[in-house]
Amino acid sequence: MASAPENEKNASAPEKKTLTLKSMINNEEFVVDEHVALQSVTIKNMVDSDCAGDVIPVPTISGEILALVIEYCKNHANPSASEDDLKKADAGIVAKDIYTLIDLVLAANFLDIKGLLEVTSQKIADSIKDLPHQDVREIFGVENDYTPEEEAAVRAEHDWAFEGFP
Amino acid sequence: MLVRESVLQAIIPGLPDDLALRCLAKVSHGYHGLLETVSKGWRDLIRNPDYTNYKAREGWCGDWLFVLTEGSNNQWVAYDPDANRWHPLSNMPGAYSGRHHYGFSCISVCNKFMVIGGSYAPNDSTFPNEKPLITNDVLQFDPFKKQWIKVASMRSPRSHFACSVVRGKVYVAGGRSSSCVRGLALAEVYDPLTNKWEDLPPLPTPQMDCLGLSYKGKLHVLSDQVGMPDQKTSEVFNPSDGTWCTVDDIWPFSRAMNFAVQVMGDDRVYTVVDWGESSIKMRDARGEWHHVGSVPSVVLPDHSRQLEAFGYGFAALRHELYILGGRVLKWEESGVGRFDIVKLCRIRVCDPGVAPLKWRETRPMCCYGGGSILGCASMEEKSSL
Numbered sequence: 001m002a003s004a005p006e007n008e009k010n011a012s013a014p015e016k017k018t019l020t021l022k023s024m025i026n027n028e029e030f031v032v033d034e035h036v037a038l039q040s041v042t043i044k045n046m047v048d049s050d051c052a053g054d055v056i057p058v059p060t061i062s063g064e065i066l067a068l069v070i071e072y073c074k075n076h077a078n079p080s081a082s083e084d085d086l087k088k089a090d091a092g093i094v095a096k097d098i099y100t101l102i103d104l105v106l107a108a109n110f111l112d113i114k115g116l117l118e119v120t121s122q123k124i125a126d127s128i129k130d131l132p133h134q135d136v137r138e139i140f141g142v143e144n145d146y147t148p149e150e151e152a153a154v155r156a157e158h159d160w161a162f163e164g165f166p
Numbered sequence: 167m168l169v170r171e172s173v174l175q176a177i178i179p180g181l182p183d184d185l186a187l188r189c190l191a192k193v194s195h196g197y198h199g200l201l202e203t204v205s206k207g208w209r210d211l212i213r214n215p216d217y218t219n220y221k222a223r224e225g226w227c228g229d230w231l232f233v234l235t236e237g238s239n240n241q242w243v244a245y246d247p248d249a250n251r252w253h254p255l256s257n258m259p260g261a262y263s264g265r266h267h268y269g270f271s272c273i274s275v276c277n278k279f280m281v282i283g284g285s286y287a288p289n290d291s292t293f294p295n296e297k298p299l300i301t302n303d304v305l306q307f308d309p310f311k312k313q314w315i316k317v318a319s320m321r322s323p324r325s326h327f328a329c330s331v332v333r334g335k336v337y338v339a340g341g342r343s344s345s346c347v348r349g350l351a352l353a354e355v356y357d358p359l360t361n362k363w364e365d366l367p368p369l370p371t372p373q374m375d376c377l378g379l380s381y382k383g384k385l386h387v388l389s390d391q392v393g394m395p396d397q398k399t400s401e402v403f404n405p406s407d408g409t410w411c412t413v414d415d416i417w418p419f420s421r422a423m424n425f426a427v428q429v430m431g432d433d434r435v436y437t438v439v440d441w442g443e444s445s446i447k448m449r450d451a452r453g454e455w456h457h458v459g460s461v462p463s464v465v466l467p468d469h470s471r472q473l474e475a476f477g478y479g480f481a482a483l484r485h486e487l488y489i490l491g492g493r494v495l496k497w498e499e500s501g502v503g504r505f506d507i508v509k510l511c512r513i514r515v516c517d518p519g520v521a522p523l524k525w526r527e528t529r530p531m532c533c534y535g536g537g538s539i540l541g542c543a544s545m546e547e548k549s550s551l
Contacts (some may be wrong), residue, residue, distance in 0.1 A: 102180045109185055121185070124178075125192035129249065133203040141179045145206045154203050160253045160532045161199025 019043070020055045021066060028063030029055065030070055036077045037070075041112035061107045065100070068093055069107050072116050094123040098139055101127070132165050177207050187211065191221050194228035195309065196246025199253060218310040227277045227309040230545040231483055233490055233531065236509075236538040239289075240267050242281075242307075243531060245513070247484060252532035258305055258314045262286040265299070267540065269325030271378070274545035275336055276358045279307040280317075281541070282338065285325040300325050300344050304356070309545060318361045322352050328378030328387040332405055334358070337366070337385045339403070340373030349374030353403070369401055370410055379427055381435065388415075388427075426480035428487065436487060436518060438480050446487070448518060459523035462514060464494050471497070475510060479539030484546060489514040491536040511536030 017034040021043075038044045043056060058066060075081060075089040094101065101124050108116035128136055137144055146154065155162065177186035190211060193201060202209040211217050221227070231245040232255070240262075242255040258281075270284025285298035302323040307314050320338065327341025327350070339353035351368035369387065379386040385403040399412045427437045435449040436458075444461035463472035478492030491510050498504045511530035516523040530536070 099180070102178070105181060105185055105189070117188075121189040122192050124189040128190075128193055128201070129197055131200070133200050136200070136204050142177075142205050142208070143175055144204075145175075146203075150206075151203065154209065158199030158202060158253075161197070161203070161251065163251070163529070163532070 019047070021070070022055050022057050023061055023063040023066045024057050024059045025062040028066065030063075030066060032070055032073070033077070036073045039073045039076060039113055039115075040069075041114075042110065058111075060110065062103070065103045065107050068096075068100075068104060069111060069113070069116065073113065076115060090119045094119055098124070098127060132162075175205075175207060177211055187217060187220060191217060191224065191226055194246050194248045195230070195244070195312070196228075196249025196251035196253065218312075222277075222310040225277065225548055227545065227547050229484060229547055230274075230279065230309060231481055231488060231490075231542065232272065232274075232279050232307070232545070233479060233542045234267070234272075234540045235491055235531070235536055236266070236477075236540060237535065239263075245528070245531075247528070250529050252529065254532070255307060256313055259316055260303070262299070264289055269300075269342070270541060271327060271329030271338065272541045272543040273329060273331050273336060274543055275331045276334060277309060277545070278358060279309065279543065279545055280336065281305045281307075282329060282336070283320055283324045283327065283341070285342075297344065298325075300342065318356070318363055320356075321354055321363050321365060322350060324350055324352075326375045328373070328376040328385070330378035330380040330385055332380045332385050333383060335405070337378060337380075337403065337405075339366070339369055339378065339385070339387050339401075340376045340389075342374050346372065348372050355405075366403065367408065367410060370412060371401075373401070377427065379429065379435070381429060382433060428480060428482035430482050430485065430518070434518075436482065438489075440476070444474065446518065446523070458518050458521065459516070461489050462525050464510065464512075466494070466496060466508065469496055470499070477538035478510070479542035481542045481544050483544040485517060485519065486515050487518050488542075488544075490542055491531060491539050493538055509535055509537030 018031050019034050019037045020029050020031050021037065022029045034047070038047065046056060061069070072090070072093050075086060081089070094104070096104070101120055104120045105117065105124065108120055127139070131139070136142065144151070177183050178189065181189070190201065190208070198212050202212050229247050231247070232242055233245070234240070234242050240258060242258070243252050244255055245252050265286035265288055267284055267286055271282045273280055273282070282304050283301055285300050287298040288296050300323045302320040304317050304319055305314050306317045322343060324338065324341035324343050328339045330337055336356040336358070337353070338356075341350050343350050349372040351370075351372040353366040353369055354363050355366055356363050373387060373389045376387050376389045379388060384405070387401040387403070389400070400415050401410055402413050403410050427435060429435050433451045437447050438461060439445045439447050446458050446461065447455050448458045449455050461475065461478070464475050465472055473494040473496065475489075475492040475494050479488070479490035481488045481490065490513055493510060494508050496506045496508050513528045513530060514525050515528055516525045
């Protein structure tokens with residue numbers, strides 16, 4: 001995936017400006033059309049305030065996650081993509097395990113990409129739905145801090161929520 | 167930022183709490199019981215004002231169907247179509263214990279559910295001469311806080327009145343009161359943004375037992391006069407110029423029924439016409455009525471005959487029509503004419519745009535045994551797109 005940063009910014013064709021994003025976790029680099037990358041408000045602010053060098057370092061986001069983020073931005077920068085196409089593409093991007101989703105939410109939040117934050121947090125919400133609470137604990141690594149008596153009480157209070165569950 | 171009393175662990179390990187809140191805010195009300203059982207941290211989050219305020223700010227109320235059934239002791243229940251689950255609402259403030267509520271109106275406006283006016287009658291018949299209490303109370307349920315509050319009361323107590331939401335305001339007209347034996351002509355309007363009722367010009371004639379219908383930006387008042395020759399006009403209030411006018415009736419059906427009506431997409435009116443069969447009729451944009459199908463009869467597991475339900479609720483939610491609960495008469499097979507009344511909990515749903523109607527059943531109503539529906543209304547989350 002990693003492509004060498006060619007000094008394309010000084011190339012003669014001005015219509016295809018690109019930026020290079022570099023994951024600081026594993027030093028992977030991605031050359032991206034500028035209009036694609038600018039969907040990230042964070043990157044846009046850096047570019048607008050001339051803080052962006054030839055290579056934009058992206059801390060705390062791995063190359064694997066950055067590739068997904070760029071895929072999302074590319075899809076949404078395509079003016080000929082229909083709403084249906086985008087929905088399908090988004091669904092593909094978020095069809096990941098919970099750990100990847102959590103990393104994606106963090107990346108979308110850090111890079112300030114509203115649409116991506118929206119679809120990833122919705123996906124996390126959807127993955128909770130219709131799971132027994134024991135499974136939710138296990139999947140998210142949430143510690144059960146109820147005593148057995150407290151849990152029985154809160155469960156009794158929400159009896160209706162457990163219909164059809166063991 | 168989220169303030170938590172005990173910082174023991176992250177709500178979702180690996181996510182800052184504000185992002186975890188964002189994710190959990192997208193889970194609709196029907197799942198909240200499960201979420202609260204996960205851990206104390208999750209329970210505290212779901213009950214935290216940060217959570218409810220966040221949802222309110224984003225307008226993420228979810229979709230609701232509110233239902234009050236007979237014999238429920240004024241305990242409303244709610245359905246979440248997303249979760250396919252029912253749950254009871256919290257208790258109403260100042261509820262009249264020992265009395266049942268009927269003749270009220272219930273509507274949703276500005277992400278609030280409102281129960282307006284009506285009568286409270288004693289549950290038991292120890293004092294048969296005790297009159298029902300007609301109220302001007304207005305109670306409002308907040309789908310984010312999941313709490314009731316009492317809001318500004320109507321100027322006039324009334325029950326069995328016309329009520330509908332037109333362009334974000336609640337209109338009420340006519341009805342019964344303890345002071346006017348022939349019914350009320352008084353009309354008023356509620357603005358949910360200012361929590362104030364204001365008088366409107368009165369109806370041209372007093373109306374008892376009437377029904378409000380919001381149709382193309384106007385309030386239609388349909389009267390339901392049992393035993394009277396069919397009235398051929400209805401009263402229409404135009405909020406733009408603040409006047410009533412009498413128009414040729416759009417309502418060709420019997421007034422004697424406890425009629426239920428729903429408007430979908432602003433110009434399609436659906437009603438159930440209960441003439442032996444429960445026929446669902448639709449009025450199209452040109453004003454013509456069509457039969458779109460019938461409410462299916464009921465088959466009980468221990469009974470051979472198909473039975474017609476009555477007293478059911480009728481509501482529209484997310485482009486679908488809901489037939490809620492009701493009762494059936496279960497005749498004894500021996501033929502001596504004895505029967506049992508069976509209360510139904512079942513919910514039947516169809517998309518009225520698909521012919522012939524295809525019915526499905528959702529999870530039945532919880533908690534209070536179903537039966538006749540005293541009131542029902544839906545609330546829909548506005549799509550953010």
